[in-house]
Structure formats: structure tokens, C-alpha cells
């Protein structure tokens with residue numbers, strides 16, 4: 001199945017983006033673009049591609065650990081940008097360094113599970129609002145999002161999402177997304193029964209740790225929206 005890991009903004013945050021998207025859709029040329037549905041709005045952390053069922057147990061165990069090693073963090077929607085003339089997106093602000101670290105850990109978890117991940121590109125947090133089949137000048141749309149600031153929320157988990165591509169052949173139809181698992185961020189709370197300390201099983205049951213690809217050395221961290 002086709003999978004990706006993502007941060008899913010809560011419904012009330014997506015709601016704040018609705019009027020922005022509506023304004024953009026009213027701009028000249030917008031009717032020729034494919035607009036994503038708000039139910040599926042997400043910040044992709046890592047695109048995992050086709051994953052065989054047999055890999056799922058190890059993949060989910062590793063993603064779970066990646067989430068556990070990353071604490072919760074604050075995020076908000078801010079402004080927008082575009083990738084060339086093809087993709088228009090809303091941007092993010094807040095603890096982008098942690099978001100990026102989570103993306104790197106998700107990527108590493110997938111790679112170590114045996115998935116052929118693409119070479120790591122610079123991670124650019126974005127929530128895709130629209131795609132265009134042809135190259136369009138998306139700058140006016142991105143500029144129209146200048147000044148947009150959403151309410152901050154605390155990112156508390158990472159989602160593993162299944163993407164089903166449209167098979168109908170109907171032009172403009174969207175992939176359908178289904179959240180399979182949500183991995184909580186931050187250390188698991190261990191409530192020892194009867195006050196006894198639980199033994200640590202890591203090392204023994206989980207094998208080699210994933211290491212930490214998330215060292216914060218990225219000179220691009222915290223820069224403004226790319227592609228503009």
C-alpha cells in the first residue's frame with residue numbers, strides 16, 4: 001500500500017485555512033487548478049511509497065520509536081509559497097527545527113525498515129493546497145497568503161497515512177487518504193503497577209537503535225518560505 005508519514009493539523013486549525021483557500025480559489029486562473037480537500041490537509045514528513053504488508057510491523061515499530069524520541073512541539077500555519085508553477089501550499093511557523101527533526105527521523109525509520117527512500121532533499125514544511133497540470137505563475141496566490149497566521153497548536157503525534165490514488169480516470173479526482181496509526185510524540189508514560197519499577201526491555205527486544213539523524217545542523221532552518 002502507498003503510505004506517507006505526516007503531521008495532521010487539527011480540524012479547528014484547518015477551518016482557519018478555509019477562508020484563505022476560498023479567497024485563493026476566487027482568483028483568476030484558480031479554476032484550472034486541482035484544489036485539495038480540507039479533510040486531507042497535512043504536512044508530509046516522509047513519503048514512503050509502496051510498502052509491502054510484510055514490512056509494516058518493523059516500519060510501525062520504528063516510526064513509533066521515532067515519535068517517542070521527539071517531544072511535542074508548537075506549530076502554526078503561516079503564509080504560503082509554491083514549488084515552481086505546479087504546487088501551491090500553506091507554510092508553517094513555530095518549532096520548525098523539531099518538525100524537521102521528526103521528518104528526518106521518519107525518513108530514517110523507513111530507510112532502516114528496508115524501504116528504498118529517495119535521497120534526502122532539504123525538508124520544506126508545506127501543506128499542499130492546489131496542484132496545476134501546467135506551469136502557472138503561482139506567485140500572486142502565494143503573495144495572497146502573506147500575513148496569514150493560524151492559531152498555534154501542540155503537535156502531539158505523527159500519523160501514518162495511506163493514500164489511494166484515483167482509479168476512475170475522472171479528471172481532477174483526488175487521492176483518498178486514510179489515517180492508519182497515530183504515533184504519540186514524547187516518551188511513553190510508564191505507570192508502574194503497585195509502585196514497582198518496570199524493567200527496561202529496549203536493547204533486548206528492539207535491537208539496534210535507529211541512531212539520531214536529526215542533529216540540528218541545518219543552515220536552512222528557520223528561513224522564510226522557499227520558492228518565492
Ligand code: 3AM
Nearest residue numbers: 004042043044047118126127128163175
Ligand atoms: O505533502 P504533499 O501533498 O506535497 O505529493 C505527494 C504528497 O505530498 C507526495 O506525498 C504526499 C502524499 O501523497 N508524493 C507522492 N509521490 C511522491 C514521490 N514519488 C511524493 N513525494 C515524493 N516522491
